[in-house]
Amino acid sequence: MNRKRLHFNFIGRSKIWFIISAVVILAGVAGYFIQGGFNFGIDFLGGTLIEVEFEQEIGSGEIREVLGREGYGSSVIQQTDSNKYIIRIKAEEIGKPISTDEKTRILDALDEDIGINPQLMQDRTVNPGFGSILIRNALIAIAISLAGILIYVWIRFEFRFGATAIVTLAHDVLVTLGVYAILGREINTSTIAALLTIIGYSLNDTIVVFDRIRENTPQARKFGYAGVVNNSVNMTLSRSINTSVTTLFPIILLLILGTAALKDFALALTIGIISGTYSSIFFASPILVVWNNKFSKYKK
Amino acid sequence: MRNKKINIIVLAIFVLIIAVSVYYIITEPINLGLDLKGGTQIILKPVESEGSEVTSESLDKAMLIIMDRIDRLGISEPLVTRDISNNIIIQLPGVGDPDHAISVIGKTAQLEFRILLGTLVSRTGQNTEFVEFDPETGSIVYDENSEEVILVDNINSVMPIKTGVLHTDIAAGEIYLMDKDFNPGDFDYTGAETDILDTGMVTGRFEYNRDTGELLLVDADSGSLLGELLIDSRTNAASLVGPVLLTGDKLAKAGAGYDSNGRIIVSLSFKDEGAGIFEDITRNNIGEQLAIVLDEEIKSAPSLGVVITGGDAVIEGINSLDEAKDISLVLQTGALPVNLIIEESSTVGPTLGKDALNKGILAGIIGLVLIIIFMVAYYRGLGLISALGIAVYIAIFWGIMTGIGAALTLPGIAGIILTIGMAVDANVIIFARIREEARKGKSTRIAIGDGFKHALRTIIDANVTTLITAAALYRFGTGPIKGFAVTLALGVIISMAISLLFTRGILFTAAGLPGLASPGFIGVRKKEEQ
Numbered sequence: 001m002n003r004k005r006l007h008f009n010f011i012g013r014s015k016i017w018f019i020i021s022a023v024v025i026l027a028g029v030a031g032y033f034i035q036g037g038f039n040f041g042i043d044f045l046g047g048t049l050i051e052v053e054f055e056q057e058i059g060s061g062e063i064r065e066v067l068g069r070e071g072y073g074s075s076v077i078q079q080t081d082s083n084k085y086i087i088r089i090k091a092e093e094i095g096k097p098i099s100t101d102e103k104t105r106i107l108d109a110l111d112e113d114i115g116i117n118p119q120l121m122q123d124r125t126v127n128p129g130f131g132s133i134l135i136r137n138a139l140i141a142i143a144i145s146l147a148g149i150l151i152y153v154w155i156r157f158e159f160r161f162g163a164t165a166i167v168t169l170a171h172d173v174l175v176t177l178g179v180y181a182i183l184g185r186e187i188n189t190s191t192i193a194a195l196l197t198i199i200g201y202s203l204n205d206t207i208v209v210f211d212r213i214r215e216n217t218p219q220a221r222k223f224g225y226a227g228v229v230n231n232s233v234n235m236t237l238s239r240s241i242n243t244s245v246t247t248l249f250p251i252i253l254l255l256i257l258g259t260a261a262l263k264d265f266a267l268a269l270t271i272g273i274i275s276g277t278y279s280s281i282f283f284a285s286p287i288l289v290v291w292n293n294k295f296s297k298y299k300k
Numbered sequence: 301m302r303n304k305k306i307n308i309i310v311l312a313i314f315v316l317i318i319a320v321s322v323y324y325i326i327t328e329p330i331n332l333g334l335d336l337k338g339g340t341q342i343i344l345k346p347v348e349s350e351g352s353e354v355t356s357e358s359l360d361k362a363m364l365i366i367m368d369r370i371d372r373l374g375i376s377e378p379l380v381t382r383d384i385s386n387n388i389i390i391q392l393p394g395v396g397d398p399d400h401a402i403s404v405i406g407k408t409a410q411l412e413f414r415i416l417l418g419t420l421v422s423r424t425g426q427n428t429e430f431v432e433f434d435p436e437t438g439s440i441v442y443d444e445n446s447e448e449v450i451l452v453d454n455i456n457s458v459m460p461i462k463t464g465v466l467h468t469d470i471a472a473g474e475i476y477l478m479d480k481d482f483n484p485g486d487f488d489y490t491g492a493e494t495d496i497l498d499t500g501m502v503t504g505r506f507e508y509n510r511d512t513g514e515l516l517l518v519d520a521d522s523g524s525l526l527g528e529l530l531i532d533s534r535t536n537a538a539s540l541v542g543p544v545l546l547t548g549d550k551l552a553k554a555g556a557g558y559d560s561n562g563r564i565i566v567s568l569s570f571k572d573e574g575a576g577i578f579e580d581i582t583r584n585n586i587g588e589q590l591a592i593v594l595d596e597e598i599k600s601a602p603s604l605g606v607v608i609t610g611g612d613a614v615i616e617g618i619n620s621l622d623e624a625k626d627i628s629l630v631l632q633t634g635a636l637p638v639n640l641i642i643e644e645s646s647t648v649g650p651t652l653g654k655d656a657l658n659k660g661i662l663a664g665i666i667g668l669v670l671i672i673i674f675m676v677a678y679y680r681g682l683g684l685i686s687a688l689g690i691a692v693y694i695a696i697f698w699g700i701m702t703g704i705g706a707a708l709t710l711p712g713i714a715g716i717i718l719t720i721g722m723a724v725d726a727n728v729i730i731f732a733r734i735r736e737e738a739r740k741g742k743s744t745r746i747a748i749g750d751g752f753k754h755a756l757r758t759i760i761d762a763n764v765t766t767l768i769t770a771a772a773l774y775r776f777g778t779g780p781i782k783g784f785a786v787t788l789a790l791g792v793i794i795s796m797a798i799s800l801l802f803t804r805g806i807l808f809t810a811a812g813l814p815g816l817a818s819p820g821f822i823g824v825r826k827k828e829e830q
Contacts, residue, residue, distance in 0.1 A: 051652065100402075100403070120647065120649050121649045121652045122648050127641065137776050145771075149765050149769070153761075156761055190714075193711050196769060200765070200769040201718070201766075208729060208758055208762055211758040211761055246674060249667040250671070250721070251721075253664075258656070258663060259655055261710055262714065265711065
């Protein structure tokens with residue numbers, strides 16, 4: 001086995017990495033416009049979600065037919081198992097969330113025509129106005145945690161490390177949201193929790209690399225700042241990859257084995273962790289070098 | 301030598317913590333969230349309305365009343381809490397009929413006694429039809445082709461008497477109640493006499509409050525309250541009632557039953573003070589109809605013939621005995637001091653929650669096995685120590701969760717899986733660093749010491765930033781996000797403690813043992829040391 005330590009020239013190819021990031025983010029932006037915006041779930045837009053178990057295996061066509069007859073033909077129907085379906089009736093399509101009576105009528109119709117298990121799986125109704133409060137709270141939470149992180153990193157490192165960390169986090173959030181836009185996947189409360197987790201994870205990843213750069217900076221006279229950053233990234237490379245691999249084990253298993261809600265969460269985390277690992281190696285560190293080249297503090 | 305002592309003390313403390321955790325794990329079952337054990341969660345938002353302000357006191361009172369109602373519905377182990385935006389969050393594990401429970405819990409149950417001033421009808425020739433009122437938009441709905449909309453007195457009598465005329469000023473978007481002799485045909489809409497107030501026949505102007513859905517009749521000049529337009533639940537007709545004379549808070553008892561004619565009723569009886577007021581009302585309004593209003597809906601409006609002493613009354617116009625029981629239940633617990641709107645209600649069936657829990661645990665176990673295999677393959681002996689660290693991590697985490705009774709939720713499971721990843725990460729950082737030091741040619745013992753020294757700062761910086769995120773999530777997150785924040789913070793703190801104290805202690809102890817201090821133990825080959 002060749003045990004020679006691998007050494008890559010990351011910084012020298014900075015342009016390529018920036019282009020890759022830009023292409024992925026732009027693809028997300030394009031996806032956003034092609035799909036006509038994000039697919040916000042009932043958590044944000046209001047509406048009703050019902051998960052039912054049918055007595056036999058059934059196709060979504062029959063369910064849609066029954067719903068259409070009751071006046072809810074535009075509902076989103078998602079299969080979760082051979083005989084289990086989630087039906088989403090968004091409030092925006094009918095003006096307000098459906099009432100208890102209407103819900104009962106839909107369930108009765110489904111029971112009569114197809115036959116459902118009386119034990120309800122899941123049932124959820126959200127008022128349209130409530131979602132905007134959720135979004136607002138989530139945005140406040142993100143803004144405050146970013147501000148806190150900026151200040152902490154500024155104190156422990158230097159301002160540019162803090163600023164770069166924030167830009168890197170924005171990169172990862174944009175990549176994840178972009179994939180959601182392209183896939184047209186629903187964005188719900190779990191997605192927001194996942195985005196916040198991604199922020200935490202990606203930051204963790206970035207800080208470890210920064211920490212090594214901080215430690216090696218005195219060597220800038222010898223290797224130049226770009227050299228210091230490149231060495232530091234190489235030194236932490238095995239750690240960055242190992243950590244991502246171990247964290248991804250259970251998350252990918254959740255993506256394969258989990259229920260619908262767990263899968264949603266796991267998908268966002270998978271994208272975010274991959275993006276977070278990429279960005280700490282290929283995005284954050286080159287930015288530090290670019291910053292140093294512009295406002296020379298250490299020897300280029 | 302001193303280091304050795306400290307190590308032993310640290311390890312002893314960990315053994316103690318692990319023992320306590322294991323004790324809790326064995327004796328206390330883990331508290332599962334509603335999304336895992338099944339149940340109903342309702343989020344109620346308080347709204348301001350005429351005479352009811354949303355204050356901390358009124359919300360506390362509302363929560364007590366809600367608890368009382370849940371109790372009377374026979375639902376066990378309810379949890380009623382309040383969030384940062386003053387929403388009331390109700391969690392009910394395993395309810396048979398969630399929709400019924402929601403309707404009873406959220407009912408304002410504001411009982412009012414008011415004089416019925418009349419009912420609105422639209423007239424075309426000899427035909428009259430009830431006029432309807434839509435509280436959502438504040439509009440009055442009637443047949444466009446009708447000649448006029450009039451207010452009539454007792455609709456139960458053979459010949460209701462016209463007591464007023466409705467005039468709608470489309471240009472100004474205003475509705476007026478006019479004298480009974482007012483004839484819209486006489487009013488000049490185009491000429492100089494466009495101000496309706498100049499006619500001298502205005503009884504009052506209707507004012508709509510969009511937030512509360514109230515359509516109030518006020519004096520056009522002084523703005524003082526004359527009455528309110530409500531829906532009569534018996535006919536769906538828009539009816540005008542006077543100011544509130546008596547409310548349900550003076551009620552002593554309420555019960556569901558039948559009257560002597562076999563009709564379903566809710567019988568009411570007032571306390572001393574209420575009985576006196578009720579007697580005065582009946583004395584002062586003989587010949588009038590007394591509207592009994594429940595949550596802005598007229599339930600019944602008996603004519604007052606004689607003075608009623610003793611403070612007993614009944615509500616009629618109820619469709620079923622179940623409805624009567626619900627009404628008497630909510631009247632007995634008292635009216636909510638604020639109106640509550642259902643913002644969100646969700647019910648998870650027991651099978652779905654169990655499914656999610658089992659799948660989450662399965663993914664967690666397989667994931668852990670894979671992590672351990674990977675760690676041992678890559679870091680050898682160090683990997684085994686990290687496997688031990690993970691086991692300790694899970695024991696302490698689970699122990700604290702059961703010990704403090706925190707609920708494990710779906711996002712919580714995801715949080716645990718993520719923090720296991722982070723706990724492993726701390727080990728990876730330390731091990732990678734130890735190897736690096738060993739490659740510089742240091743002995744295993746020294747490499748372990750120096751590796752820790754360097755890794756310490758990295759781990760603290762990386763985890764503090766995650767804790768900042770968790771704190772922001774906890775403070776501003778709602779519901780499930782909050783649960784996630786708790787598991788995240790708990791996980792980060794435990795994993796830091798384990799990697800920086802426990803793993804360190806074990807490593808130093810292991811390095812002190814002959815045979816284990818070999819470079820192979822930390823996964824470094826001898827020749828690399830040169």
